[in-house]
Amino acid sequence: DVKVTQSSRYLVKRTGEKVFLECVQDMDHENMFWYRQDPGLGLRLIYFSYDVKMKEKGDIPEGYSVSREKKERFSLILESASTNQTSMYLCATTQGQRQETQYFGPGTRLLVL
Amino acid sequence: GESVGLHLPTLSVQEGDNSIINCAYSNSASDYFIWYKQESGKGPQFIIDIRSNMDKRQGQRVTVLLNKTVKHLSLQIAATQPGDSAVYFCAEKSKTSYDKVIFGPGTSLSVIP
16 A cells, blocks of 8 residues: 655744754655645645656746655755635545556644644 | 545435535546545555456445546545544645655544444
């Protein structure tokens, strides 16, 4: 079974803080994704990566950056957290371009005060 | 633009009854559709998928129906159980979007014992 883990289940940060959300997968999957999930809006893609050191903007990249230094790890960075970034953050992976099923982590619920 | 939506945001069914969750999509180029289940406090979990060359696909207690003429997707759950209570998302993907999946806002299914 694919296992996708996220570093924290709950985080509370203050406005202006730099925030790191970590995602690790153990199945050697090529593609990794970061979404945020908000009531009524569903899942929205922030960034994705299809290889080490590669990254692509999703639909809502503003205020975020990512890092993929190793294949198994994909980090989401909030350079200066704002209250409108309070959300559930979900990491997902797929094996490759033809493997379309996304495997999700448990999510990190971030509260920015 | 592309969009995936659900007809009903909430659905309550009696235990043992069949559940039907509906989804509309607008992108004619979408050729792959997925249903996810998300339980409270967890990440979305893959349930079943279907490609555009199929009309129906069955899994264990679940069936997905695809009507390309009216761009409609449905998930049928047979003999609904309390453990089926969750939010269900439909998602679509097209060949033109590299591993980019568009999710609907979700339907909350509540099973009444």
